[in-house]
Amino acid sequence: MNLLVLGPQGAGKGTQAKRIAADYDLPHISTGDRFRAEIASGTEFGQRVQGILAAGELVPDELTIGKLREWIHAEGQDGFVLDGFPRNLAQAEALDTMLRELGKELDAILFFDLPDDVATQRMLKRAQEENRADDTPDVIARRLEIYHAETEPIVEHYRATGKLVPLHADRSIEEVYTEIQQALQRFEDAA
Numbered sequence: 001m002n003l004l005v006l007g008p009q010g011a012g013k014g015t016q017a018k019r020i021a022a023d024y025d026l027p028h029i030s031t032g033d034r035f036r037a038e039i040a041s042g043t044e045f046g047q048r049v050q051g052i053l054a055a056g057e058l059v060p061d062e063l064t065i066g067k068l069r070e071w072i073h074a075e076g077q078d079g080f081v082l083d084g085f086p087r088n089l090a091q092a093e094a095l096d097t098m099l100r101e102l103g104k105e106l107d108a109i110l111f112f113d114l115p116d117d118v119a120t121q122r123m124l125k126r127a128q129e130e131n132r133a134d135d136t137p138d139v140i141a142r143r144l145e146i147y148h149a150e151t152e153p154i155v156e157h158y159r160a161t162g163k164l165v166p167l168h169a170d171r172s173i174e175e176v177y178t179e180i181q182q183a184l185q186r187f188e189d190a191a
């Protein structure tokens with residue numbers, strides 16, 4: 001299964017993506033987690049993007065798309081859960097091209113919808129637990145601003161595929177996960 005999770009910061013995408021990956025035995029390809037790992041281990045790439053992440057800005061497309069291509073080729077041949085990519089239309093088109101070249105397509109796009117005030121509250125709470133450099137009030141506001149301006153429009157790109165699964169993310173982890181399992185079952189039954 002080739003899956004994509006999409007939605008604002010704080011919507012619980014990462015939590016659900018990890019759980020799907022474990023239950024369906026798929027690699028979890030999270031651009032944010034992987035960028036933070038590169039920063040933590042001090043790679044040249046990590047040094048290059050550290051300030052960008054701390055400011056809540058997007059890493060330039062050519063860098064991000066290059067990394068994603070590597071990861072999909074190395075790990076995604078038998079399915080994946082992609083998390084944090086694409087974040088704008090150029091990345092969405094690059095992903096379409098990449099998958100087409102590999103003879104693959106997305107099976108479902110899980111869209112986590114959440115009001116900004118709830119997203120902000122959740123991120124501020126997480127800030128106390130995880131100590132992420134980008135979970136300060138200013139940077140949270142900037143990340144949500146970029147989300148609405150650049151990422152939200154690609155929802156329409158995916159709605160057009162008929163494979164978008166809209167989820168109300170303002171519920172418990174269990175409730176959302178049950179709905180995801182039901183949706184994935186419907187896709188499997190239809191296949």
Ligand code: ADP
Nearest residue numbers: 009031032033053056057058059064084085087
């Ligand atoms: P969040 O969704 O809470 O912002 P992520 O862990 O998904 O957290 O991403 C953290 C940061 O990593 C982003 O603010 C951005 O700087 C960078 N990043 C992640 N994915 C991408 C991407 N697809 N394109 C550009 N930058 C990205």
